[in-house]
Amino acid sequence: MNKDLILLGHGSGGKLSHQLLDDLIIPTLSGIPLAGQNDAAVVEHGGQRLAFTTDSYVVDPIFFPGGNIGSLAVNGTVNDLAMMGARPLFISAGLIVEEGFSRTELAGILASMRGAADAAGVRIVTGDTKVVPRGKADRIFINTSGIGAVEHDFAINGANARAGDVVIINGTIGDHGIAVMAEREGLDLRTAIRSDCAALNDLVAEIIAAGGDAVHVLRDPTRGGVATTLKEIALQSDKTITLREETLPLNGAVKGVCSILGLDPLYVANEGKLLAVVAPEAAERVLTRIKGHRLGRDAAIIGHVAEGGGRVQMETAVGGMRAVEMLAGEQLPRIC
Amino acid sequence: MNKDLILLGHGSGGKLSHQLLDDLIIPTLSGIPLAGQNDAAVVEHGGQRLAFTTDSYVVDPIFFPGGNIGSLAVNGTVNDLAMMGARPLFISAGLIVEEGFSRTELAGILASMRGAADAAGVRIVTGDTKVVPRGKADRIFINTSGIGAVEHDFAINGANARAGDVVIINGTIGDHGIAVMAEREGLDLRTAIRSDCAALNDLVAEIIAAGGDAVHVLRDPTRGGVATTLKEIALQSDKTITLREETLPLNGAVKGVCSILGLDPLYVANEGKLLAVVAPEAAERVLTRIKGHRLGRDAAIIGHVAEGGGRVQMETAVGGMRAVEMLAGEQLPRIC
Incomplete structure (x- = not known):
């Protein structure tokens, strides 16, 4: 090559x-x-x-x-x-x-x-x-x-995740990537899967109002999906992030397409989702506020942050633990 | 069509x-x-x-x-x-x-x-x-x-040309467009014609220092060239701008290529030129300052502004007067 x-x-x-x-x-x-x-x-x-x-x-x-x-x-x-x-x-x-x-x-x-x-x-x-x-x-x-x-005076950035923090997502993963891919390939999933494409600034204002400086990281998992974005945060913050697979919100149709095509929804792009890394004492308060927003009805706590070097791992539904790495190669070109 | x-x-x-x-x-x-x-x-x-x-x-x-x-x-x-x-x-x-x-x-x-x-x-x-x-x-x-x-508190924009103003350019016209076109077509003009591509912010600071609020319009004649840019200013300001052809600075090699290929340098793109429309009492002071700058050695007064509706005209070298319109169609695609 x-x-x-x-x-x-x-x-x-x-x-x-x-x-x-x-x-x-x-x-x-x-x-x-x-x-x-x-x-x-x-x-x-x-x-x-x-x-x-x-x-x-x-x-x-x-x-x-x-x-x-x-x-x-x-x-x-x-x-x-x-x-x-x-x-x-x-x-x-x-x-x-x-x-x-x-x-x-x-x-x-x-x-x-x-x-x-x-x-x-x-x-x-x-x-x-x-x-x-x-x-x-x-x-x-x-x-x-x-x-x-x-306009706030605290740090919200990828290097700011701290041990003990929880990871919240505002809804189902992979909808955008699968909707675009299905349209491109001419699959007729129109009624079942739509891109989540939406502006998140209003939701973010709610999150900051509820969490204040307990909001440590906000990031939207677009290209590379939730896996790549969490790995970025883990590396920037020099922490370990552990996901629980069974807590990941997933639309049934997206799950079905991913399973047929061999795609991992953790790596599929989203365009109306955010990951919020929040101090534990504020987590329930922030989660409640997100769930009350029209873009957060399916929100969930999907993981937590611990000390340790730039790693992401996932407790699988069957009880195992697997390492989560960044997207390698190109899963779905021209997804955004 | x-x-x-x-x-x-x-x-x-x-x-x-x-x-x-x-x-x-x-x-x-x-x-x-x-x-x-x-x-x-x-x-x-x-x-x-x-x-x-x-x-x-x-x-x-x-x-x-x-x-x-x-x-x-x-x-x-x-x-x-x-x-x-x-x-x-x-x-x-x-x-x-x-x-x-x-x-x-x-x-x-x-x-x-x-x-x-x-x-x-x-x-x-x-x-x-x-x-x-x-x-x-x-x-x-x-x-x-x-x-x-x-950081200044006066208006510098295309709608601000006033009757009596003079039009200054900081150097030769058409160099960028002809350099790109020649390279594209494989003409060997490398030694004679180079793009004028340059940052003009330092020169603009000098112009504003010299002219203050006598500087009414600044605009860089890129796509569409000097003709199109002046027509824009004339329309926005609802004035008539008259150019004198013999005052337009023109590199001999650019002139030669334009004449062989039937291109009008007034419509050829520039990337290191600006048009300054300046009140008459400040014109000589601004021109002197431009000429003292490394990007303004060939600067010249090329026209003046009068009352009247959105027109540009040129006094030709032989004494006639011709209307100058915006570039029609596409003379040199992908010039910038």
Whole structure:
């Protein structure tokens, strides 16, 4: 294998992505160490803290049950800001469109972007449109960047998980990835599985209101799924996270598709889920608040944090314990 | 012609781009009226004014004399912030990479991004990398978004040109577009024509220091060239701008290539040029300061502003007067 080539797995969000980031991209562009890698940068300006993030969306297909590339692009960036505990304020929209793309479809995507922005209470204030010749891009790619205001004065980031903390998720896992994959493959699961694509900033505001500085980490398990995201947190915080398999919320249809296709839902992307790592004394209070939110009805405590070096493990339903690693290779390309 | 299809010209920066923006994109995403369209949005937060901008770069070829897609992406976004009179602070980097792209070339591009950021005094603080399957993108596309601080308290924007103002450019026109086009077509002009790709924020700081609130408009004539940019200003300000052809700085080799290929340099993209529309009493002072800057040695006064409705015209070298319109269609696709 030619080691000079970029592979699909370098965009998976998993192990290869992290290698490329750690070996090349981050040292070259910014020098920010691993422990500082989060969903958004937090920068100081004029005595205030701003969160700043960017994501490009290349999902295939561009329309899927529960959303499209437009709503995904807005919600994804809103969520990256929210995961720093920031209040999302402003979004940019950078479109790369393939020559010959349908103006009607573009209009639908833009309307979804606006709808998602309005629902999340953010404004799309700046944009850019490029068109490339037919065959030089695949229909449409969208970059959204976002600015948020960090208004709390405690640390919420991936390096802040502490021994004794509990891990909460706000609902079922794997819905987005399986909905997109099913649409791509032409499986007729439309009624059973929809993407969970949603803006989480309102839910995050509730979590912070309920938990305050007992909220140590917030992160949305997108590319690479819950497994990869927890492994990132374990590494950044230098802790061990133990999951209990039987507590993981899972839609029956998602479970069925995963089992038929040999996919592990722990590695499947979510777009309306967050993992909250919370001090034990606040856990029930935060969980109750999450369950009271429309995006948290299926919330559950799925694990806990202990001392020890950057590991994630899962107590399986049959009582065993298995190590959980980052996604290796690329399970479902172009999932977001 | 199927009117539902997006054409290459919709990404030209010219007339079709404006139609798509005005008819569809802006009304849907934000509702900001034409008069408010500038290189960056200026938003208020916490009693401070921030500039926020985004651009995706799809230039072909990705390496060209005078720069590459990485330096172009950083300088382009720095310049969009600078054109609002803002001090650029933070940049994001969103990469879309085609499977099989060379890691060595990626490393070179990233190093150029860092070099350009360091030279401009901005920090790349956040990023994202997506990989799409072979054939679904063309090598690499880069989005950069940027945040800047607006620290002056006067208006610098495209709607602010006033009768009597003069139009200054900081040097020769068309260098970037012709350098990229020549590289793409395999013409051997390497020694004669290089892209002018450069960060203009330091020059803008000098202009504002010299001119203060006599600086009414700053804009960089990228896609669509000087002609399209001046037409935008004329429309936004509802004024007439008259150019004098013989005052337009033009590199002899660029002139030669344009004349052989039938291209009008007024419509060719620049990446290290700005147009400054300045009150007449400050014009000589600002021009002198620009000429004293390393990016302004060939600066010149090229036109003036008068009352009247959104027109641009040019006094030709032979004494005639011709109307100057926005770029129609697409002259040089994927120039940035």
